[in-house]
Amino acid sequence: MAKAVRPSKTAEKKEPQVNSILITQPRPDTDKSPYFELAKKYDIKLEFHPFIRVEGVSGKDFRKQRIDINEYTAIIFTSRNAVDHFFRICEELKVKVSQDMKYFCITEAVALYLQKFILYRKRKVFFSADGSTEGLLEVIGKHKANERFILPTSDNAKYEIAQYLIKNKVDYAEATLYRTVSNDITPVMQSAYDMIVFFSPYSVHTLFEHDPKYKQNGTLIGAFGPTTSKAVEEAGLRLDVKAPAPNAPSMVSALEKYLIEIKK
DSSP: OOOOOOOOOOGGGOOOOOOOEEEEOOOOOOOOOOHHHHHHOOOOOEEEEOSEEEEOOHHHHHTTTTGGGGOOEEESSSSHHHHHHHHHHHHTTTTOTTTEEEESSSHHHHHGGGTTSSGGSSSSSOOOOOOOHHHHHHHHTGGGGGOOOOEEEETTTHHHHHHHHTTTTTOOOEEEEEEEOOOOOHHHHTEEEEEEEESSSSHHHHHHHHHOOOOOOOOEEEEESSHHHHHHHHHTTOOEESBBBBBBOSHHHHHHHHHHTTTO
């Protein structure tokens, strides 16, 4: 009987190596960022380069939308950018937001960010329990009957939330408060990275705007947020690291979980 031949180690499937990661966001302001702790722990080179930037709509342009903020009783925040620009517009137009305004946020982190602008404990603030759009819609659904909502958006956004509000005949208005603009990523894309991490669908768009024929090949892809993950997959890319996820609420924790798995 012929002796069975075990496959050589060279024939075994090689696990991906992660020695360098491109984070498509600005470099953290503090060296105490968990990103740097992750890089040190796993001996990884991190490069930070924002693929997009946000430019606020002027008060003059906002007035053209004919939205009286004080006619609404609730506001939906899907990002910190939305929070920043809503209160910027209010300050520019000298609008005093009612203390009875209700705030519906995509994540707890966005909800807590409101503390920069309001007395958090004295306001009615709600957020998605799992950070998903579905979770936020569930919360909105419990209050939709008695509220008039404002949905801050960027100029080129397509929101599942808006589709839900329309389908359920909710009284709401979309307020364009900022524009998302692509940055020049030519310098950073001249280098090769083992992984690229995206935080916005627009960042994925910027990648293909820079190189319409971009091929993923062996590059790993990470994405934060359901809309970003969807954009990655719709672009025909393989999604390797997804956050938030069970036991990985942040991108850093999702990356660490992935690094642990590939080293087993």
